[in-house]
Structure formats: C-alpha cells, structure tokens
Amino acid sequence: MALGTDYELQDCALARALEVVGERWSLLIVRDAFYGVQRFNDFLTHLGIPRAVLTARLNALVAAGVLRREPYQQAPLRHGxxxxxxxxxxxxxxxxxxxxxxxxxxxGGPxxxxxHARCGTDLDLVGACPKCGGGPVPPAEVVMRPNPAHTGGHRDDPVSRALVRSHLLLEPIASAAA
Amino acid sequence: MALGTDYELQDCALARALEVVGERWSLLIVRDAFYGVQRFNDFLTHLGIPRAVLTARLNALVAAGVLRREPYQQAPLRHGxxxxxxxxxxxxxxxxxxxxxxxxxxxGGPxxxxxHARCGTDLDLVGACPKCGGGPVPPAEVVMRPNPAHTGGHRDDPVSRALVRSHLLLEPIASAAA
DNA sequence: CCAATAGGTCTGGTGAATGAACCTTCGTCT
DNA sequence: AGACGAAGGTTCATTCACCAGACCTATTGG
Structure with missing residues (x-):
C-alpha cells in the first residue's frame, strides 16, 4: 500500500486490493502498462519516478501477479x-x-x-460500448486517442509523444518497438 | 496521494483522482463513509488509523469536496x-x-x-443489477450484508459489530445513531 | 578504446506515517 | 462541588518510505 505497506487488520477486499495497487505510483504504472508501456526506461521517463522506487514497484506488482516479466531480447538479456x-x-x-x-x-478536460475499436463509439461511464451493448469492453478492444478539446501543457518525453497517436490499448508503444 | 502528496507532472485524469483519494487510508475512509460511518471516533476504531492521520485525511477529503462536515449535535459541537x-x-x-x-x-472470500435493495439480486461486476437492468445501481439502493461463506477472523470494534447486520449503504450505523 | 543504451543498486537527506500522551469542552454521577 | 468519561483533536519523538543523484554491469556501435 501507499506507505505502511499493508492493512493487515482490515478484513476487507478493498484493503487487500489496496495492498497490491494502493501504493504511490502503482496504479500509474498499471495504467501505463495498459497504454502499451513495457520497458523499464519508458516507465521511468514517462512517470518521472525515482529508479529505486520503480524497481520496487515493478517487483511488487510481479510478485502480486499483476505484471509478468517477458524477455524481449537475449543479447544483453532484457525484460519487458x-x-x-x-x-x-x-x-x-x-x-x-x-x-x-x-x-x-x-x-482543461481529460x-x-x-x-470501442470495433465501432468507434466512445465508452460510457462503466467502460461499456453504448452502441454495441453488452458488458464492459475488454481493454484489447479499446482505442485511446488524445482529447482534441484538452487545453493545457503536455509532457515531452518519447513515451508521451508516442501516446499522441491514437492506438489500441496494450499495443506496445513505438518507443518500445523501435 | 500516497506520499509525495501529488503528481503534478502527470497530465492525466487518473493522477488527479489519485491526488484526492490515492493516499494511504483515504479510500478506506471513503468506503467506511459508504458503509454509514460518520463520526471521527467510529472511523478511528474501525480503521485502526492514527488520530493525526485521520484528522489530516478527513480535512483533505473535505477540502477536495469528497466529504462534508455536518453538525449532529450542538451541546459540545460535534460534526459527522x-x-x-x-x-x-x-x-x-x-x-x-x-x-x-x-x-x-x-x-476466505469477501x-x-x-x-439491489429493490429486488434483492446481487450486483454484477460493474455494480449493476442483472435483474432490473439499466446502469449501475446508485449506492443508496444497495444493501450490504455479511458473506455467510466467509471464513477467517473478524474485527471486534463497535463499528464492525454494527456492520454484521445487513443494511443500506449510506445509512448511519447503529453506533452513530445511539 | 570510448561512448551510449538498458536496467539496475546504493546512499544520504527529507518528509510523512506511527503510536502514545496530552488538551479541551461539555454532560453526568455522587 | 469534584470526579469521571466521551468526543474530537493537537503535539511529540521515532520510524520508515520516498526522493534525487551517483554509481555499477553487460553489451553493442563507432
């Protein structure tokens, strides 16, 4: 969790969830993973998180079964x-x-x-497609695109620049595919 | 947020949300508020949170517009x-x-x-009533009850004991109504 | 040989969380 | 009156996690 690292006295499913993703940065790391970020350095530059903290969080998320390490090259062994x-x-x-x-x-708006990738309809509040009906759209079928109405500054790291193009969630961002 | 207290460099709606409810304890306080906890001492005993931290979190949540203080007695002025x-x-x-x-x-399960209070049907994954259809059920129409299948320990403070009885969300717990 | 890339670890300083003690106001009991 | 207790905080010393930056290792390109 955020700081004490756990809420052992709370016998509640929410507390359990927060022990896994409630620490500072954890949920932002997971969000970036949905956005297609996979590499240590991409998380690092996109989040502006201290290296040691990123290492700790990634290891914790892997240990919790939220993320898994997958080699993407052998030469010097590297994992995503x-x-x-x-x-x-x-x-x-x-x-x-x-x-x-x-x-x-x-x-300035989101x-x-x-x-929804299939029909282009914006998702509703619970993440379902108002046009296609049914339950929430799985992330692999979701396209993210920048909000044209957004006003305000933008970050300027390689990952942020890659995220300016609309793309499917979970699809590796350009930086990682280069 | 959890600790740095903010993510100013993150231009993202999620980061904004986490600045409000991402700090340790904040979301558990909000959960308790849904359960009907209203008083300082009830939060204190139910969460096992340090008093100073509870004070800080409640003030922050009030400042963020998530909670509001409402007097429930005058004699010595007391707020819920x-x-x-x-x-x-x-x-x-x-x-x-x-x-x-x-x-x-x-x-041991949740x-x-x-x-859903109206029909007694358990809510689905997104919080909607599978029987009545429509969108997510508003919290005021949700009944919570203990899980009979749950195995494992229980806390034994007055609030936990009050929560053993099934009741509507947002309805003040017995301890507060005494 | 030198520099760069990728993914870490190590270290010192700062700030927040923790638990316990203390304070204040009022109401009640004797 | 005086003692006691409840409710809601505040203050304090200690611990612990976060932070920024330096450093380390392996490999590839020039």
Missing part, C-alpha cells in the same frame, strides 16, 4: 513488463477512477478519450 | 463526515476495485456482499 490476466482485470476500476478524476479533479 | 455528490460518484470505482480485490487478493 506485461499485464497478466489478473492485471487486465484492473481495467474496469482504473477506467472508472480515471473518469471520476476527469469529472471532478481535472482542469487528455485521452477511449472508444 | 458525510459524502458529497462528488464523493457518492466514487461508488463505482470503489465497488469495482473491491470486487477485484475479492477475486484476486482475498482468502466479507460483504452487495445486492
């Missing part, structure tokens, strides 16, 4: 961090929390919009 | 902490995160189950 099935199921809470933040705590 | 409209909209993210925690990080 990918979402597991368990991690993918965080899309719902993450999307809703993000929407809440967009409604109540953001000036930076990104999310739509 | 209630969810605002903005705070009520956190039900969706909170419920989903709790469900995720119940699926992936809890042993402690509480949530159902």
């Amino acid at each position: 961090y990918l979402l597991t099935e368990t991690g993918l199921e965080l899309w719902g809470p993450l999307y809703q929390l993000s929407r809440w933040g967009g409604r109540h705590a953001t000036e 930076h990104h919009l999310f739509a | 902490y209630l969810l605002t409209e903005t705070g009520l909209e956190l039900w969706g993210p909170l419920y989903q995160l709790s469900r995720w925690g119940g699926r992936h990080a809890t042993e 402690h509480h189950l949530f159902a």
Whole structure:
C-alpha cells in the first residue's frame, strides 16, 4: 500500500486490493502498462519516478501477479513488463477512477478519450460500448486517442509523444518497438 | 496521494483522482463513509488509523469536496463526515476495485456482499443489477450484508459489530445513531 | 578504446506515517 | 462541588518510505 505497506487488520477486499495497487505510483504504472508501456526506461521517463522506487514497484506488482516479466531480447538479456490476466482485470476500476478524476479533479478536460475499436463509439461511464451493448469492453478492444478539446501543457518525453497517436490499448508503444 | 502528496507532472485524469483519494487510508475512509460511518471516533476504531492521520485525511477529503462536515449535535459541537455528490460518484470505482480485490487478493472470500435493495439480486461486476437492468445501481439502493461463506477472523470494534447486520449503504450505523 | 543504451543498486537527506500522551469542552454521577 | 468519561483533536519523538543523484554491469556501435 501507499506507505505502511499493508492493512493487515482490515478484513476487507478493498484493503487487500489496496495492498497490491494502493501504493504511490502503482496504479500509474498499471495504467501505463495498459497504454502499451513495457520497458523499464519508458516507465521511468514517462512517470518521472525515482529508479529505486520503480524497481520496487515493478517487483511488487510481479510478485502480486499483476505484471509478468517477458524477455524481449537475449543479447544483453532484457525484460519487458506485461499485464497478466489478473492485471487486465484492473481495467474496469482504473477506467472508472480515471473518469471520476476527469469529472471532478481535472482542469482543461481529460487528455485521452477511449472508444470501442470495433465501432468507434466512445465508452460510457462503466467502460461499456453504448452502441454495441453488452458488458464492459475488454481493454484489447479499446482505442485511446488524445482529447482534441484538452487545453493545457503536455509532457515531452518519447513515451508521451508516442501516446499522441491514437492506438489500441496494450499495443506496445513505438518507443518500445523501435 | 500516497506520499509525495501529488503528481503534478502527470497530465492525466487518473493522477488527479489519485491526488484526492490515492493516499494511504483515504479510500478506506471513503468506503467506511459508504458503509454509514460518520463520526471521527467510529472511523478511528474501525480503521485502526492514527488520530493525526485521520484528522489530516478527513480535512483533505473535505477540502477536495469528497466529504462534508455536518453538525449532529450542538451541546459540545460535534460534526459527522458525510459524502458529497462528488464523493457518492466514487461508488463505482470503489465497488469495482473491491470486487477485484475479492477475486484476486482475498482468502476466505469477501466479507460483504452487495445486492439491489429493490429486488434483492446481487450486483454484477460493474455494480449493476442483472435483474432490473439499466446502469449501475446508485449506492443508496444497495444493501450490504455479511458473506455467510466467509471464513477467517473478524474485527471486534463497535463499528464492525454494527456492520454484521445487513443494511443500506449510506445509512448511519447503529453506533452513530445511539 | 570510448561512448551510449538498458536496467539496475546504493546512499544520504527529507518528509510523512506511527503510536502514545496530552488538551479541551461539555454532560453526568455522587 | 469534584470526579469521571466521551468526543474530537493537537503535539511529540521515532520510524520508515520516498526522493534525487551517483554509481555499477553487460553489451553493442563507432
């Protein structure tokens, strides 16, 4: 969790969840993973997080079964961090929390919009497609694109620049594919 | 947020949300508020949180517009902490995160189950009523009850004991109504 | 040989969380 | 009156996590 690292006395599913993703940075790392960030250095530059903290968080998320390490080259062995099935199921809470933040705590509107890849319709509040019906759209079928109406500054790291182009969630960003 | 207290460099709605409810204890306080906890001492004993931290978090949540202070007696002036409209909209993210925690990080199953008050049907993954259809059920129409299948220890403070009885969300718990 | 890339670890300083003690106001009991 | 207790804080010393930056290792390109 955020700081004490756990809430052992809380016999509640929410407390358990927060022990896994409640620490500072953890949820932002997971969000970046949905955005297609996979490499240590990409997380580092995009989040502006201290290296030691990133190492600790990635290891914790792997240990918790939210992320898994996957080699992407052998020469000097290098790993990327990918979402597991368990991690993918965080899309719902993450999307809703993000929407809440967009409604109540953001000036200039949200930076990104999310739509159903199949039909192009913007997702509703719970992450479902109003046109296609059915339950929430799985992240692999979601396209993110920058919000044209957004006003305000932008970051200028390679990852932020890659995220300016609309792309499917979970698809590795250009920086990682280079 | 959890610790640095903000993510100013993150131009993202999620980061904004986390600045408000991402700090350790904040989301648990909000959860308790949904459960009907309103008084300082009830939060204190139910969460096992240091007093100074509780004071800081409650003030921060009030400042952020998630909670509001409402006097419940004059003699010595005493306030309760209630969810605002903005705070009520956190039900969706909170419920989903709790469900995720119940699926992936809890042993012995969840402690509480949530159902639609009107028809008694258990809520689905996004907090909607599978029987009545429509969108997510607003918290005021949700009944929580202990999970009979849950195995494991229980806390034994007055608030935990009050939460053993099934009741509507947002309804003040017995301890506060005494 | 030198520099750069990728992914870390190590270190010292700062700030926040923790638990315990203390304070204040009022109401009640004797 | 005086003692006691509840409710809601504040203050304090200690611990612990975060932070920024320097350093380390392996490999490839020039």
